[in-house]
Amino acid sequence: MNTENKQPQFAICILEEQTQLTLDDLCHACAIDAQRIIDLVDVGVLEPLSREPLQFGGSSLKRARIALRLHHDLDLNLAGAALALDLLDEIDTLRTRLHALGVEY
Amino acid sequence: MEYKDYYKIMGVARDATQEEIKRSYRKLARKYHPDVSKEADAEIRFKELGEAYEVLKDTEKRAAYDQLGANWKGGQEFRPPPDWNAGFEFNGGGFGGKEGSDYSDFFASLFGQGFRTGGPRGTQPHAKGGDHHAKILIDLEDTFQGATRTITLRAPVVDTQGHVITKERVLNVNIPKGIRAGQHIRLSGQGSPGAGQGKAGDLYLEIEFRRHPLFRVDGRDLYLDLPVTPWEAALGATVKVPIPGGIVELKIPAGSGSGRKLRLKGRGIPGTQPGDCYVILAIALPPADTEATKDLYRKMAQEMKFNPRAKMGV
Numbered sequence: 549m550n551t552e553n554k555q556p557q558f559a560i561c562i563l564e565e566q567t568q569l570t571l572d573d574l575c576h577a578c579a580i581d582a583q584r585i586i587d588l589v590d591v592g593v594l595e596p597l598s599r600e601p602l603q604f605g606g607s608s609l610k611r612a613r614i615a616l617r618l619h620h621d622l623d624l625n626l627a628g629a630a631l632a633l634d635l636l637d638e639i640d641t642l643r644t645r646l647h648a649l650g651v652e653y
Numbered sequence: 654m655e656y657k658d659y660y661k662i663m664g665v666a667r668d669a670t671q672e673e674i675k676r677s678y679r680k681l682a683r684k685y686h687p688d689v690s691k692e693a694d695a696e697i698r699f700k701e702l703g704e705a706y707e708v709l710k711d712t713e714k715r716a717a718y719d720q721l722g723a724n725w726k727g728g729q730e731f732r733p734p735p736d737w738n739a740g741f742e743f744n745g746g747g748f749g750g751k752e753g754s755d756y757s758d759f760f761a762s763l764f765g766q767g768f769r770t771g772g773p774r775g776t777q778p779h780a781k782g783g784d785h786h787a788k789i790l791i792d793l794e795d796t797f798q799g800a801t802r803t804i805t806l807r808a809p810v811v812d813t814q815g816h817v818i819t820k821e822r823v824l825n826v827n828i829p830k831g832i833r834a835g836q837h838i839r840l841s842g843q844g845s846p847g848a849g850q851g852k853a854g855d856l857y858l859e860i861e862f863r864r865h866p867l868f869r870v871d872g873r874d875l876y877l878d879l880p881v882t883p884w885e886a887a888l889g890a891t892v893k894v895p896i897p898g899g900i901v902e903l904k905i906p907a908g909s910g911s912g913r914k915l916r917l918k919g920r921g922i923p924g925t926q927p928g929d930c931y932v933i934l935a936i937a938l939p940p941a942d943t944e945a946t947k948d949l950y951r952k953m954a955q956e957m958k959f960n961p962r963a964k965m966g967v
Contacts (some may be wrong), residue, residue, distance in 0.1 A: 613786070621682060
């Protein structure tokens with residue numbers, strides 16, 4: 549055993565691929581209450597994998613956090629944040645594609 | 654500490670109306686919001702803007718700030734005047750409780766500093782500790798082999814005297830094979846400690862790749878510009894191609910032009926559905942820097958009736 553290295557190592561997994569998040573996980577990770585998460589589902593920011601009980605894919609975490617930041621910082625309502633999020637996603641995809649093709653913007 | 658010119662940051666004149674300040678803030682906030690802007694310093698600019706707005710939107714704080722006078726320049730060394738605060742009464746909403754209220758020393762010296770610690774939510778006696786979020790930069794190679802990376806995280810904590818200090822913590826993290834940019838790993842129990850017997854929160858790490866000198870990444874797929882000679886492209890050849898984790902042989906079909914895209918199937922980021930590696934050919938011209946090479950070019954010019962501008966009618 550390596551006694552010099554006292555820091556623990558962690559067995560970890562990729563959130564987006566190997567994990568599902570419960571409503572409580574998502575509330576906790578975003579530091580908000582359940583109703584807010586349900587609001588995000590209602591405006592289409594989040595699409596649950598199942599509704600009874602509510603389960604979300606790992607990628608929901610990033611979407612929820614960005615939508616909540618846009619809502620909080622820019623005074624957007626949740627529907628506006630949902631639209632901005634979709635557009636940001638699309639811009640990101642296009643930028644990545646341009647970069648992959650060697651075009652700098 | 655440095656003086657902060659909140660009017661300049663906000664892009665308004667010192668006699669701007671509250672309405673103008675609000676408008677300017679909204680416009681700049683959209684421009685520099687870190688989720689929206691791709692500018693490298695967006696996060697710093699956005700924080701600065703938030704701090705400036707915190708002062709200028711509040712008529713009490715704005716009046717107190719104006720009291721410092723108009724002769725200061727942003728970045729100038731600043732000490733609050735000895736009679737600072739005299740005659741001002743702050744009873745606005747207070748500064749605590751606003752997320753990310755990590756204002757500058759300048760702000761703190763004028764208005765005090767309010768903090769929200771990452772403690773447990775609510776008032777339950779055994780609540781789970783708060784979750785933390787951070788980004789880590791890894792090399793593209795790390796996702797091919799899996800890797801252990803030592804990362805240092807800095808987080809503000811409140812010490813026993815109530816001061817906020819930055820605490821460093823070192824973690825060894827196993828980077829799972831096949832992880833892609835934008836994905837997260839969750840480290841259970843590495844967030845804030847819980848209250849009472851509550852569990853500690855979790856730590857979420859978002860993955861970002863360091864820019865690679867050769868490869869560009871699009872999701873699971875990689876793109877590589879591969880220089881080839883004119884004769885390799887014209888006659889066909891088998892050439893060696895460096896890919897993360899090794900070297901593969903690639904067959905270039907005869908008659909290939911510049912920009913031709915060849916696919917190395919399954920040689921992108923590994924996983925249950927591995928990505929592909931796309932090789933984009935770039936024809937490199939040998940320099941005509943000796944008499945012998947110049948002769949070769951002259952010979953081609955004589956013997957090859959080739960006009961690349963034929964379609965232009967010239």
